[in-house]
Amino acid sequence: xxxxxxxxxxxxxxxxxxxxxxxxxxxxxxxxxxxxxxxxxxxxxxxxxxxxxxxxxxxxxxxxxxxxxxxxxxxxxxxxxxxxxxxxxxxxxxxxxxxxxxxxxxxxxxxxxxxxxxxxxxxxxxxxxxxxxxxxxxxxxxxxxxxxxxxxxxxxxxxxxxx
Amino acid sequence: xxxxxxxxxxxxxxxxxxxxxxxxxxxxxxxxxxxxxxxxxxxxxxxxxxxxxxxxxxxxxxxxx
Numbered sequence: 001x002x003x004x005x006x007x008x009x010x011x012x013x014x015x016x017x018x019x020x021x022x023x024x025x026x027x028x029x030x031x032x033x034x035x036x037x038x039x040x041x042x043x044x045x046x047x048x049x050x051x052x053x054x055x056x057x058x059x060x061x062x063x064x065x066x067x068x069x070x071x072x073x074x075x076x077x078x079x080x081x082x083x084x085x086x087x088x089x090x091x092x093x094x095x096x097x098x099x100x101x102x103x104x105x106x107x108x109x110x111x112x113x114x115x116x117x118x119x120x121x122x123x124x125x126x127x128x129x130x131x132x133x134x135x136x137x138x139x140x141x142x143x144x145x146x147x148x149x150x151x152x153x154x155x156x157x158x159x160x161x162x163x
Numbered sequence: 164x165x166x167x168x169x170x171x172x173x174x175x176x177x178x179x180x181x182x183x184x185x186x187x188x189x190x191x192x193x194x195x196x197x198x199x200x201x202x203x204x205x206x207x208x209x210x211x212x213x214x215x216x217x218x219x220x221x222x223x224x225x226x227x228x
Binding site: 004006007009010069070071072074158161162 | 187188189191192195196200201203204207
């Protein structure tokens with residue numbers, strides 16, 4: 001694999017992309033229809049392991065410069081440009097969108113609850129713990145989403161280029 | 164940029180994978196160059212030129228640009 005790594009780069013991206021797509025589908029379906037994904041525990045465990053490992057895989061393919069040949073590098077640059085554009089505009093746009101539609105969104109997504117631990121700590125009056133817990137939860141969410149989001153942008157750029 | 168890569172490859176009866184192996188790039192890179200979606204870097208263009216033993220300007224044609 002490490003003799004000619006460029007051979008395997010797109011394969012790794014493909015694997016990471018489909019696991020990320022499955023993960024996003026899992027999240028969205030779980031939010032929209034709570035309890036709809038009552039799979040047997042072994043399957044749930046396997047999926048969770050796959051989703052967690054994919055965070056590492058996505059981080060790897062996003063940063064593994066040594067695995068990219070010049071064409072993959074060009075696609076990576078296109079993906080990076082789209083990713084940066086999204087990161088500049090996306091969070092603010094999403095925040096505005098959510099702020100304007102909070103009632104409708106919470107009604108439509110009954111499974112999307114705030115973290116229970118933070119609720120308990122807040123109710124017992126631990127603002128510092130809630131504050132730093134909130135920051136830690138945010139970073140954890142960002143660490144889960146960003147690498148996989150980049151892989152999705154890369155796959156999208158590859159698809160656009162092939163058309 | 165137009166190029167003769169597909170024709171040259173066909174005359175030698177090579178697959179894209181064979182050419183990719185010889186040039187040390189991915190098969191997707193060869194496909195992108197052949198279809199004109201990716202212009203190779205100068206080092207890669209020189210490798211292609213040496214592989215087919217032809218001058219670069221006989222393989223790549225930028226007159227349409």
